Amino acid sequence: xKNLQTDIITKDTIRTTSSEPLIIVNNLKMGFNxxxxxxxxxxxxxxxxxxxxxxxxxxxxxVLIKCIVRLLIPESGNIEVFGRDLKSLNRKELDxxxxxxxxxxxxxxxxxxxxxxxxxxxxLRRIRKKMTDKEVNEKIREALENVGLSDAINKMxxxxxxxxxxxISLARTIVVDPLIMLYDEPTxxxxxxxxxxxxxxxxxxxxxxxxxxxxxxxxxxxxxxxADRIIMLHEGEVVSEGSLDDFExxxxxxxxxxxx
Numbered sequence: 001x002k003n004l005q006t007d008i009i010t011k012d013t014i015r016t017t018s019s020e021p022l023i024i025v026n027n028l029k030m031g032f033n034x035x036x037x038x039x040x041x042x043x044x045x046x047x048x049x050x051x052x053x054x055x056x057x058x059x060x061x062x063v064l065i066k067c068i069v070r071l072l073i074p075e076s077g078n079i080e081v082f083g084r085d086l087k088s089l090n091r092k093e094l095d096x097x098x099x100x101x102x103x104x105x106x107x108x109x110x111x112x113x114x115x116x117x118x119x120x121x122x123x124l125r126r127i128r129k130k131m132t133d134k135e136v137n138e139k140i141r142e143a144l145e146n147v148g149l150s151d152a153i154n155k156m157x158x159x160x161x162x163x164x165x166x167x168i169s170l171a172r173t174i175v176v177d178p179l180i181m182l183y184d185e186p187t188x189x190x191x192x193x194x195x196x197x198x199x200x201x202x203x204x205x206x207x208x209x210x211x212x213x214x215x216x217x218x219x220x221x222x223x224x225x226x227a228d229r230i231i232m233l234h235e236g237e238v239v240s241e242g243s244l245d246d247f248e249x250x251x252x253x254x255x256x257x258x259x260x
Contacts, residue, residue, distance in 0.1 A: 049212055120140045140153070
């Protein structure tokens, strides 16, 4: 980690809700076509916390989150999830780990040919194969209630606004009760009011589903609303980490350029 300022952010300032990390990333390196994207990145996500990874576009945030679920395979370094080294897992074992992780894509990634109900039913039928029809319907209803869109159950994605699509995508993610939530730019493309609603929903999900969340964003208001702890990426490296208060009080020019 680079030391940007002596007044910011030591390990002693980091606030977590548990000493047990669910995700450990050690010395991660990743690049494309001889262009380095991530350079020796290390971090931990602790049980019960919202960890925000903050950085400008192109800083490597989305590449990092895709490596964590092994959608991308890093050049070097280790990633442990639930205490298991992802490199050591076969496909079946990796799938079992992924079932415990909810991934909210930046685009939402809803199936446009399916209704809202069908979008939520699809992962339930795939992951919770022993659930009865009644149990499936109850879980769908619960997830939609928790994102405030029960009345959208029979609508098509094309009938929804951008904010509603994001909410339905979140409902589809939480319907299978994940232990970890990964958010890739959850407020990108949304107006300020809707962005605030999505940020509040992230906190609601953490409380209701007891999740631990890693939130990739360059949205400072989202960070302010959700973060228990913040890590800043810059040009593929972790340059600082600490609490929201640490960042707000920092005199470092890079950090101040975000927290104006």
